[in-house]
Amino acid sequence: MKFFDILKMACGNFLRRKARTLLTVAGVVIGTMAVVIMISIGEGLEYGYTEQLKSWGSLTQIEVSQNYSSNQDEQKYLDDELITQLDAIEHVEAALPITRQYGALVMGRKILDMSFQGIDSSKIEYYGLELDDGSPATADMLTGNSYLIGYTSVFNFYDPKRGWTDENNAWDEEGSIKPLPFDPINPDKKIKMVFDTSYYWGGGTKPKSYDVNCTGVLKQGGQYDYAIIMDMKSLEALYKKYTKSAGIEIDKEQQKNKYSSVYVEVDNMDNVTEVQQAINDMGYQTWSSTEILEDVQEQMGMIQAVLGGIGAVAFLVAAIGISNTMVMSTYERTREIGIMKVLGCRLSNIMSLFLLEAAIIGLAGGLLGIGFSYAISALLNQLSNSGALATFSMGNGMPISVIPVWLALCGAGFSTLVGLISGFYPALRATRLSALEAIKNE
Amino acid sequence: MSNTNPPVISVKNLKKVYTIGTERVMALNGVDLTIRRGEICCLFGPSGSGKSTLLNMLAGLEKPTTGEILINGQRIDKMNESQLAEFRRTNFGFVFQSYNLLPTLTALENVEMPLIFRGTDHALRQKMAMQMLQYVGLKDRIRHKPTQMSGGQQQRVGIARAFVARPPIIFADEPTGNLDTHTTFEVMDMMSRMVKKRNSTMIIVTHDNEIAEYGDHIIKIRDGRIIEETRRDPQPPELAVPAAGQADSL
Incomplete structure (x- = not known):
């Protein structure tokens, strides 16, 4: 069976039980939204902190100061010699x-x-x-x-x-x-x-x-x-x-x-630590807001993990929903699967068909979920500007929720993956059905 | 014996035992038979005689308890499920008593099904399916779903599906069991003509005397054993030749 034919069949089946498919997709939409919105709030916090740090000084800037030495001869000074040395460092x-x-x-x-x-x-x-x-x-x-x-x-x-x-x-x-x-x-x-x-x-x-x-x-x-x-x-x-x-x-x-x-x-934020190290090795003290940023990013990572985890519960429920729908589907379509098997359809094709149907539910839910997430994100930011949610904002005009492109792509990709995984057991069940029993049941 | 063609199916000492609870039921009790190429073979017997069990095992849908099944030189009783699926896909066509069409697909799509499983190109398989539907007289019903067709029409779609991929062997399990007398003859004529035209082999399971008349090799089965086997001359010419040249191109 060609992939395109399996895909066409899967799409046909997707639209067959509209109400049930719609409800299952709705579950995935909610799951995707929960994860994406939660992570976007973490992103918003990080964005706010980064902007604040930038306002205090460039994130690519390092402050160099003296290291007071007990030995007078070794004492380094902030002089023209230092400037020449610093200018020579890479980056x-x-x-x-x-x-x-x-x-x-x-x-x-x-x-x-x-x-x-x-x-x-x-x-x-x-x-x-x-x-x-x-x-x-x-x-x-x-x-x-x-x-x-x-x-x-x-x-x-x-x-x-x-x-x-x-x-x-x-x-x-x-x-x-x-x-x-x-x-x-x-x-x-x-x-x-x-x-x-x-x-x-x-x-x-x-x-x-x-x-x-x-x-x-x-x-x-x-x-x-x-x-x-x-x-x-x-x-x-x-x-x-x-x-x-x-x-x-x-x-x-x-x-x-x-x-x-x-x-x-x-030249670049990523090189700050390296340059800082080089200057420290020259016998000076250094400070950059990147140091704070790294701490902030670490903390934000933890906050995002916690928020994402809360969202993931909704996703788990959605995944169970997909599994349930697909298992029901194998029960309903026992005869159909039996006929396909008798006519010599490959087991791998039947497996692919069910996996693909589950993946389509995941993808559809994911795409819709991303769409709604953008809408909710915009609404949250609107409320943060107009004052209703201002207490949660990092500052005037700072967004509460930021959805970067990677988050949108990952959201859709992840929901598809969850669909695939949820579809695995039902798909396996479909391939294991006895063809004879299936066509016997009237 | 009139048919000297090589054997396509040969079965040796085939036995099938079902265990129902603690009781052992002997569905087939030592069956030996040979079916030659070009034959229409009728497995004839009352219900519960084991004829359907025999057909299922010949079609690779059920494993024998003991015995050998050799089809086109291959031991299908030794194949695993994937190999059987592949074997069915390339060698068999099926006609069922309850038609077994996919309810969500149109007549045309149902007929295309075996070709889809073989990976035939879209354009080619549509052409082949159209020809078959034309042969069975459903050219104007190709977009209809099974539920929009009568039993006779559905079975004709079933026949088109069984023959479309030009399989060398056709299995038909009580193909007319749900049809009225008039339609029964129409359907039987259609299948017989196609089998003769293509020199393929057909195995029909039936309990109906009139259907058995179509066979050139009739195997009577009772209580899991062959009680009588008769071969006779090929069918009269009017059945062997396609009506009005309809099947010439097939």
Whole structure:
């Protein structure tokens, strides 16, 4: 018997007992939905965590810090030599040094005291600086004494004599982010930069201030939300001017650490651990959010296994339903099977016919189940956005349930497989029927 | 003896014992027979004589307790179920008293069945099945389901199915048992003509004298034994020749 003929016969039989087939398929639909929805919730949680981690910093970024050694000669520093070494490691796209100077921006009576971060603007595309409008920051924004400021930081100008007021809160009562209080690129009052803020707290003489100009606002919620970014050479030049005028001696030991922090951008998330190991071997400490992600993924795997297990109970019931339907079918079709056997049909063909019928029930239920799962998933996410289920969501706009393509494919494949397995006993039963007994029964 | 063709079926000392509870029933008690090619052989006897048991064993549907069954040179009593299925598929056609058509399939599909099992191409098997249905006079009923046809029509579908794959041996178990007299002759004529035309062999089980008349080799069975065996000249020419050349192409 040709496979196509068996398939045609199986399809014909599928539609023969419509009510019973439909009920059995409904069982499989529910089973598939239970498993797929449960796993999709696990996927949704993981997606939410991953997105949250991404907002804290790129998942392909490694933070490099000093390993304090008791032996002075072996002490490693965050310096240019390190940057060169890091750039040479395989899978490293760029080593990103950052310098920091404590200081403040002054606008009339208000100050914004925050450390200035100096970056290497020749590698600016790797720092992940994203502007408020979504476009990346470019090197020409950091020429001269230009700076970029984080969205939330703009709210943090305050009068030290009056202290922190409601104006400094970037969020309104409903928890939404407020629009900018003023445009820092074209402010009403001139904004200047100082390194010593003690005067504004009521002590000492007014410090020397320097002209700086803002060229952009960095995206709210990102890694650089509480930051003022400058080119590191400009920042250093300004600081030198300041120390000279104020007559401050720079600590030599402190100077050995040219950079306050160093990040490494890796080409792919999968290579992060490998690169981290290489840097550790060089005698530095490392940290990346991938470490958290791995923990999270492990936990999510467990949650998914538990949720999937709950869904699997429904699937098991569906599988028993398929078996039951197929066994009933062999009882009803005893005579038909007998005739086929007498006419010389291969036992393997009869086996295939029943297995295929069971698999078709599984596949049909699986496909319908996937379809319904997408609908329910969309509904859940709708409810999470509109507030009814918001408590279960990982954050605003984060979906509760995510069905990736692999889950849909696995769902349909698994239900077909379950159909096949459930059909095995009935199929075996069909092949073992005595042809003679079968055609005798009137 | 008029038929000198080689034997297709030979049976030696065939016995079948059924155990019902603690009682042993001897259904066949030492049967020896030879059936030659081209014969229409009637197994004739009252109910309970063991004639159906004999047919079932010749057709490989039941295992003998002891004895040999040789068909076309092969010991079918030694075959396993898969080998028997294969043997039936390539050598046998079956006509049953209760027609045994598949109720969900159309007449055409029922006739195609043995060819489907053989893996014949769709186009070819439809052509062959159509020819057979035309021969049995059901050309206008090919899309009908068995339940939409009379007993006589159903049995004609059964005949078409038995002959469509051109098997060398046809088994017919009380083929007219459920039919009226007129239809009985129609059906018997149809089968006999086809067997003679193709020089195949047919074994008919019956308890009806009139059916036995169609046989050229009549074996009377009673209580599991052959009590009388007669061979006679081939049937009159009007039965041996297809009516109006209908079967010429078959």
